[in-house]
């Protein structure tokens with residue numbers, strides 16, 4: 001049946017590019033996202049490359065969605081060898097202007113979502129004594145920026161989550177990795193107020209999503225330690 005990669009947020013940007021790379025390399029690919037039309041479009045594109053594609057609408061911040069998505073991915077592909085926790089949202093604001101909704105949306109998607117998906121996938125990886133869990137943080141997960149308390153907290157949180165998970169799993173065959181991309185040209189920024197992005201490099205200088213996909217795939221090919229951390233800048 002071949003190896004399987006589950007990639008959350010696989011309908012756009014970094015997640016889609018990563019799904020394409022895994023599909024090109026013969027992996028079965030399972031992707032999820034909230035918006036069904038763009039998810040279906042991405043799945044159609046992936047199917048042109050490799051017909052072993054599974055997709056399901058799923059909000060990673062909702063445990064029932066996550067349970068259902070992972071259960072169906074396992075039903076389809078039997079094993080899960082790679083988990084790329086990529087789904088994420090972005091937002092910039094001064095703390096005083098950060099609404100409770102903005103805080104909850106960012107933390108629940110970027111951090112709680114990672115916990116929920118990993119918790120569903122891990123038992124199968126442990127049973128199979130095989131697996132790579134690759135978590136997408138950000139340069140904002142190691143460097144402090146203004147207007148970034150919510151997003152920065154989520155991405156620093158991803159680092160804490162991943163390092164603790166790696167410690168917990170270091171006697172097993174499951175590897176954990178953290179990827180820290182710099183600014184990447186994806187739809188993530190489409191709805192951000194440009195005035196808040198004055199400190200960013202010009203959009204044309206942003207990395208391409210393929211650079212992050214290459215780093216993720218490279219980790220799967222080469223990773224030897226129980227935890228690996230990679231900058232993509």
Ligand SMILES: NC(=O)c1ccc[n+]([C@@H]2O[C@H](COP(=O)([O-])OP(=O)(O)OC[C@H]3O[C@@H](n4cnc5c(N)ncnc54)[C@H](OP(=O)(O)O)[C@@H]3O)[C@@H](O)[C@H]2O)c1
Pocket residue numbers: 008009010011012013014015032033034035036038058059060061086087088089090109110113136137138139180181182183184185186187188189
């Ligand atoms: N772009 C950058 O500069 C950059 C830099 C560092 C790190 N990152 C991180 O890289 C990851 C991917 O970002 P990107 O730039 O590729 O963003 P993107 O182009 O906006 O894609 C985000 C993906 O995540 C999905 N998603 C968002 N919320 C979700 C939820 N609650 N449940 C399931 N899927 C969800 C989106 O689909 P739906 O909206 O349909 O759900 C989409 O497929 C994020 O974790 C981001 O923080 C990005």
